[in-house]
Amino acid sequence: MTQIRLRNSLTRKVEDFQPIDPENVRMYLCGPTVYDRAHLGNARPVVVFDVLYRLLRHVYGPDHVTYVRNFTDVDDKINATALARKEAGAEGSLEDLIRARTEETIGWYHADMDALGALRPDHEPRATDYIGAMIAMIEQLIADGHAYAAEGHVLFRVRSYKEYGALSGRTVDDMIAGARVEVAPFKEDPMDFVLWKPSDDELPGWESPWGRGRPGWHIECSAMSYELLGASFDIHGGGIDLQFPHHENEIAQSCCAHPEGSFARYWLHNEMLQVEGKKMSKSLGNFFTVRDLLDGHDGEKGIPGEVIRFVFLQTHYTKPMDWTAEKARQAEATLRKWRALTAGIEPAPSAAPEVIAALADDLNTAGAIAALHQIADPAVLKSSAAMLGLLEDAMGDWAAAPEADLSGLADKFAALRENAMQTKDFAPVDAMKQALVAAGVEVRMSKAGVELLPGPDFDPTKLEGL
Numbered sequence: 519m520t521q522i523r524l525r526n527s528l529t530r531k532v533e534d535f536q537p538i539d540p541e542n543v544r545m546y547l548c549g550p551t552v553y554d555r556a557h558l559g560n561a562r563p564v565v566v567f568d569v570l571y572r573l574l575r576h577v578y579g580p581d582h583v584t585y586v587r588n589f590t591d592v593d594d595k596i597n598a599t600a601l602a603r604k605e606a607g608a609e610g611s612l613e614d615l616i617r618a619r620t621e622e623t624i625g626w627y628h629a630d631m632d633a634l635g636a637l638r639p640d641h642e643p644r645a646t647d648y649i650g651a652m653i654a655m656i657e658q659l660i661a662d663g664h665a666y667a668a669e670g671h672v673l674f675r676v677r678s679y680k681e682y683g684a685l686s687g688r689t690v691d692d693m694i695a696g697a698r699v700e701v702a703p704f705k706e707d708p709m710d711f712v713l714w715k716p717s718d719d720e721l722p723g724w725e726s727p728w729g730r731g732r733p734g735w736h737i738e739c740s741a742m743s744y745e746l747l748g749a750s751f752d753i754h755g756g757g758i759d760l761q762f763p764h765h766e767n768e769i770a771q772s773c774c775a776h777p778e779g780s781f782a783r784y785w786l787h788n789e790m791l792q793v794e795g796k797k798m799s800k801s802l803g804n805f806f807t808v809r810d811l812l813d814g815h816d817g818e819k820g821i822p823g824e825v826i827r828f829v830f831l832q833t834h835y836t837k838p839m840d841w842t843a844e845k846a847r848q849a850e851a852t853l854r855k856w857r858a859l860t861a862g863i864e865p866a867p868s869a870a871p872e873v874i875a876a877l878a879d880d881l882n883t884a885g886a887i888a889a890l891h892q893i894a895d896p897a898v899l900k901s902s903a904a905m906l907g908l909l910e911d912a913m914g915d916w917a918a919a920p921e922a923d924l925s926g927l928a929d930k931f932a933a934l935r936e937n938a939m940q941t942k943d944f945a946p947v948d949a950m951k952q953a954l955v956a957a958g959v960e961v962r963m964s965k966a967g968v969e970l971l972p973g974p975d976f977d978p979t980k981l982e983g984l
């Protein structure tokens with residue numbers, strides 16, 4: 519059996535991966551807060567952990583891996599978007615608007631991540647379906663002296679858990695000095711964090727022993743992972759931005775509520791997708807959405823999901839990376855070549871050992887791609903690329919359509935339009951526009967000029983004679 523090695527953030531070492539139960543290898547990934555479209559950075563963990571999921575399924579068998587990725591559908595940012603809609607005159611109760619917003623966002627998320635070739639996890643729990651489990655966990659923590667209720671809140675008593683800080687390698691005192699901890703009069707210690715908080719009538723809330731309220735973010739993952747994977751499981755993943763405080767708090771809650779278990783054994787963190795050296799994030803405003811990239815935006819043409827995936831996989835998940843148009847161009851050229859080579863070919867029964875070996879070496883995806891370049895047999899290329907979620911039929915045959923070069927036609931159309939301005943005879947312009955539209959070309963006219971973009975029904979054969 520292939521020995522997988524993974525860099526464990528807990529020990530800061532690359533270790534042999536030994537599952538608790540090879541019959542059921544269990545992995546949890548922190549999923550999105552569903553208030554808006556995912557940006558490109560949010561897609562990086564999805565692609566990285568999808569590759570790990572594929573590798574685990576390959577090594578242990580597809581029926582012996584359980585992958586859970588949650589949806590955080592209770593959050594102040596979701597409430598704020600729903601409230602803004604209500605204030606803008608949307609109909610329905612705030613609760614209906616919140617539900618509509620989270621449903622819509624989950625739909626977008628699925629469509630976007632499917633387009634990147636990510637397999638759906640085995641479970642995608644929504645936090646609002648696990649409130650009872652969260653309340654039970656909080657009660658246990660209070661009973662054991664790890665948490666206390668105060669003014670409608672419940673707080674985790676950080677000093678009650680000696681190992682706190684082990685994951686991020688910092689002491690509690692260092693953390694207080696470095697972090698923006700919220701000081702509140704009802705806290706025993708500024709480090710203590712919220713497990714439960716009160717909701718006013720305007721906000722979604724659930725009845726609890728501490729009054730009507732809602733859970734804190736960290737307890738959501740602890741409760742959902744416990745319910746679906748148990749007190750001890752194998753791998754916990756997420757972006758490095760979640761290591762502190764989110765993951766540190768998950769560990770504290772889970773290990774204190776379930777001392778019989780060890781919570782996650784291997785912690786994996788992906789580094790950030792950056793824009794000019796800074797994390798792409800909603801709060802910095804330096805983001806573009808996955809959908810923008812897929813569909814095209816600001817005059818740029820759309821990029822196939824497979825190309826986006828390939829670009830991600832060329833950088834090791836532990837390294838920060840930038841998105842560049844040049845990387846996308848090169849990835850597209852490689853994929854077009856490989857897709858032409860493997861079109862209509864049945865994948866070989868197994869993947870090339872060098873590709874598996876690279877992936878088993880702490881997900882060396884760049885090494886696996888380098889190995890793909892060396893494969894001459896198209897059948898083996900196809901089965902090996904599938905380990906990375908590439909060259910699969912499920913991605914559609916986007917590369918089958920010839921690259922459309924519409925710039926010559928755009929120039930011609932612009933010249934016709936120029937001319938019509940003088941002659942006041944717009945019939946030739948209209949005729950050409952109709953022909954372009956009939957060929958599935960989107961015609962955009964502005965003061966700056968004419969732009970022709972191939973639409974979803976683009977058929978280049980219909981352009982002949984233009």
Ligand SMILES: Nc1ncnc2c1ncn2[C@@H]1O[C@H](COP(=O)(O)OP(=O)(O)OP(=O)(O)O)[C@@H](O)[C@H]1O
Nearest residue numbers: 550551559560562563756757790791797798799800
């Ligand atoms: N720039 C990035 N690069 C890689 N992963 C990221 C980046 N930004 C967020 N993530 C990851 O995306 C996942 C979903 O996170 P979440 O929904 O909490 O993001 P968010 O709060 O919407 O993003 P932001 O950080 O932009 O506010 C997490 O695993 C997080 O680590």
Ligand SMILES: [Zn+2]
Nearest residue numbers: 548549739764
């Ligand atoms: Zn989490």
